[in-house]
Amino acid sequence: MKKVGVAILGLGVVGGGTYKILTEHEGYYRRTQDIDLVVESVLEPNRDRARALGVPEERIASNIAEVVCNPDVNIVVECIGGVTVAREYVLAALNVGKTVVTSNKELIAKYSHELERAAKRQNAGLYFEASCVGGVPIIRTLLDGLQGNRILTMTGIINGTTNFILTKMAQDGLSYEQALKEAQMLGYAEANPVADVEGFDAAYKLSILASLAFHTKVPYTKVFREGITELREEDIADGKRLGYTLKLLAIAKQEHGGIEVRVHPAFVKSTHPLASVGGSFNAVYLTGDCVGEIMLYGRGAGELPTGSAIVGDVIYAATHGESRYSTFKNNASAEKDTKFITDFKSAYYMRLTVDDEAGVLSRITSIFGRRNISMREVFQRKDEGTGKATLVIVTHETHELSVRSAVSKIEALPFASVESVLRVIA
Amino acid sequence: MKKVGVAILGLGVVGGGTYKILTEHEGYYRRTQDIDLVVESVLEPNRDRARALGVPEERIASNIAEVVCNPDVNIVVECIGGVTVAREYVLAALNVGKTVVTSNKELIAKYSHELERAAKRQNAGLYFEASCVGGVPIIRTLLDGLQGNRILTMTGIINGTTNFILTKMAQDGLSYEQALKEAQMLGYAEANPVADVEGFDAAYKLSILASLAFHTKVPYTKVFREGITELREEDIADGKRLGYTLKLLAIAKQEHGGIEVRVHPAFVKSTHPLASVGGSFNAVYLTGDCVGEIMLYGRGAGELPTGSAIVGDVIYAATHGESRYSTFKNNASAEKDTKFITDFKSAYYMRLTVDDEAGVLSRITSIFGRRNISMREVFQRKDEGTGKATLVIVTHETHELSVRSAVSKIEALPFASVESVLRVIA
Numbered sequence: 023m024k025k026v027g028v029a030i031l032g033l034g035v036v037g038g039g040t041y042k043i044l045t046e047h048e049g050y051y052r053r054t055q056d057i058d059l060v061v062e063s064v065l066e067p068n069r070d071r072a073r074a075l076g077v078p079e080e081r082i083a084s085n086i087a088e089v090v091c092n093p094d095v096n097i098v099v100e101c102i103g104g105v106t107v108a109r110e111y112v113l114a115a116l117n118v119g120k121t122v123v124t125s126n127k128e129l130i131a132k133y134s135h136e137l138e139r140a141a142k143r144q145n146a147g148l149y150f151e152a153s154c155v156g157g158v159p160i161i162r163t164l165l166d167g168l169q170g171n172r173i174l175t176m177t178g179i180i181n182g183t184t185n186f187i188l189t190k191m192a193q194d195g196l197s198y199e200q201a202l203k204e205a206q207m208l209g210y211a212e213a214n215p216v217a218d219v220e221g222f223d224a225a226y227k228l229s230i231l232a233s234l235a236f237h238t239k240v241p242y243t244k245v246f247r248e249g250i251t252e253l254r255e256e257d258i259a260d261g262k263r264l265g266y267t268l269k270l271l272a273i274a275k276q277e278h279g280g281i282e283v284r285v286h287p288a289f290v291k292s293t294h295p296l297a298s299v300g301g302s303f304n305a306v307y308l309t310g311d312c313v314g315e316i317m318l319y320g321r322g323a324g325e326l327p328t329g330s331a332i333v334g335d336v337i338y339a340a341t342h343g344e345s346r347y348s349t350f351k352n353n354a355s356a357e358k359d360t361k362f363i364t365d366f367k368s369a370y371y372m373r374l375t376v377d378d379e380a381g382v383l384s385r386i387t388s389i390f391g392r393r394n395i396s397m398r399e400v401f402q403r404k405d406e407g408t409g410k411a412t413l414v415i416v417t418h419e420t421h422e423l424s425v426r427s428a429v430s431k432i433e434a435l436p437f438a439s440v441e442s443v444l445r446v447i448a
Numbered sequence: 449m450k451k452v453g454v455a456i457l458g459l460g461v462v463g464g465g466t467y468k469i470l471t472e473h474e475g476y477y478r479r480t481q482d483i484d485l486v487v488e489s490v491l492e493p494n495r496d497r498a499r500a501l502g503v504p505e506e507r508i509a510s511n512i513a514e515v516v517c518n519p520d521v522n523i524v525v526e527c528i529g530g531v532t533v534a535r536e537y538v539l540a541a542l543n544v545g546k547t548v549v550t551s552n553k554e555l556i557a558k559y560s561h562e563l564e565r566a567a568k569r570q571n572a573g574l575y576f577e578a579s580c581v582g583g584v585p586i587i588r589t590l591l592d593g594l595q596g597n598r599i600l601t602m603t604g605i606i607n608g609t610t611n612f613i614l615t616k617m618a619q620d621g622l623s624y625e626q627a628l629k630e631a632q633m634l635g636y637a638e639a640n641p642v643a644d645v646e647g648f649d650a651a652y653k654l655s656i657l658a659s660l661a662f663h664t665k666v667p668y669t670k671v672f673r674e675g676i677t678e679l680r681e682e683d684i685a686d687g688k689r690l691g692y693t694l695k696l697l698a699i700a701k702q703e704h705g706g707i708e709v710r711v712h713p714a715f716v717k718s719t720h721p722l723a724s725v726g727g728s729f730n731a732v733y734l735t736g737d738c739v740g741e742i743m744l745y746g747r748g749a750g751e752l753p754t755g756s757a758i759v760g761d762v763i764y765a766a767t768h769g770e771s772r773y774s775t776f777k778n779n780a781s782a783e784k785d786t787k788f789i790t791d792f793k794s795a796y797y798m799r800l801t802v803d804d805e806a807g808v809l810s811r812i813t814s815i816f817g818r819r820n821i822s823m824r825e826v827f828q829r830k831d832e833g834t835g836k837a838t839l840v841i842v843t844h845e846t847h848e849l850s851v852r853s854a855v856s857k858i859e860a861l862p863f864a865s866v867e868s869v870l871r872v873i874a
Contacts, residue, residue: 043738054663157739159593167585170759237480312469312756313583320742330738333596
């Protein structure tokens, strides 16, 4: 039986979960995978954390050199996070030919070229299933399941923190601030939640998934990004009345030789499979030119779900002979030739406050009309005692830039102000 | 660039779809997968069908020998169906060391031992992603994505024909016969629908998926099987009122060293992700000990979705060096030691016709009580002018055999008859 030595860098939530899975399943993997997977080494500055997990003293390394020079270590699992120490350690491992498995989306989104170059040079493997959508094997599915397809569109709920917050806002009528506080209390959001709530986390993941799906580097800097901090409970309630559920979506499309990548809140029809993805669950809804529509759904975070993805990569690396670098295969420099679409098309929801007077609606509709924006639904309600009214408009599909132009025109009117603009997925 | 020759046996719906995908994507696979995939040979008794697809005359083989002796053919795709000719041809290909990709669930469910032996002997590959759940890469997910998990439960809607019929019955209030007729007219059901509507097709697939998930041979003959032909629209309507949707489910569980496999109609809560899997869509809902709950959803049949799965296997076989025979790894004879649970547990829905008289309900509830069956919901409605009433009962989870015993006891009463018994997934 083949013996494979594993090292784990960082024993936080994900690293600790990975350690637990590997040690508790040793016999199971011997029996079902015909490999002897042994955690040979861990690197964790807080040695007490390692001891609490039951790591034998002699397997707690003191520095990265001890890990990468250990001939019994074949695969290095990086669970440190961030892009300084993690990058340095991952490069150190790849440079001596160790295969690396990581859950670090920021590292892969920002430095995959550099890491893949180092891996190829040493014929080492580089695996990062756990970087996207937790336990859901979306990367394996793109590389080894749907690889016969041209992927046309990908729409994902790929950040659990924001999905938890939006689910709370919708179900319990909480404000953004209240829902965030609850998410922080339950450990779903960090003390500094910016990476999640401003969409950076989702943008890193979308950059990775779109690069794999479209076989070209899609830099995270090309991802149009809007967070959820400005969302208002009124809009969620309005959407519900219209049959929509608000989600933070990550969207990637490829058409006419152009690629479109964006992360922003959007209304989806409440009957769409993505609408019922609640709480900290994640899902990715794909269209391929052969397979048609397909969805993968599961837990997007957590020690054991993310550990499941890491261990899946570890076993894959241990049981498959060769390494694969599919990310940018034959396309290391393709991004130069890729056209990124910024004036994307969408339907839109808008909430305006207007003076409750004759002629106001027609002035506003004419602004839309001149930009070829046609309306699917309009409703108006009096705001009692203020002389104002609320106007809610849902448009047919139109261009982002046309809507921005209409919005700034309306904002300039003395009798109307735009309270919210949200995209709607048809 | 590596050149890989493919042969297709049978150009029906799936074989034809596979041919179209391979020929239309040749350049795409060269660019993205770094392989030159060429259809070198097809075997199709109806040569006109091959010509209609545009197969060059010199690539239409006259017999299986021409295919398996062709040195340019590396991978043989079997899309004939059935287990006579298909089995013979697949063995012929494996015996000369050609890798085989098949969509034939019956063949794999019945003869996988024999086929895997032949494959191993010649170090040939044997792939069958397309045999289960059409375009959804469920087998790849079990083998290469969730392989770090012990799979605890698997609940699937894995037959598109019956799901189409049940969706029609639920949405349009059709009877089984009417819905079947519509499915046949639209090509979703065959003229002889037995394999689908009696659950054989789902049982073959469940046998394959459970074998992979539980790492032991689960013979299709061990699958408890009940079809949908006896289903009544009244029960679907009653279930809807109670918040349930009726589906033909394939269920596999592993606990306490025992395996439970069954295919039968069952009510699922209308809020469960499986409830909204409508029409000809399929889905598999899994629980793994690390990943937790996960669902894969997509098209379970059709020329291009199933072709997507075949081509996925072809590319996998062409780009991965070694062959893997994970089905029964280290466990070729494990089925001898496997305990199959037949007295499974479930909740139940029952519809009875009873005399509308005092004392009837208490007689019936005492029959349940003596078997430790406790009731979750009961409602009774008068059947006007008949002196009869309809009694609908939903039980808490209990044992299958207890329910069967209660049912035969009730059937023996002069004042009650059991109209329907359906399982309910909690």
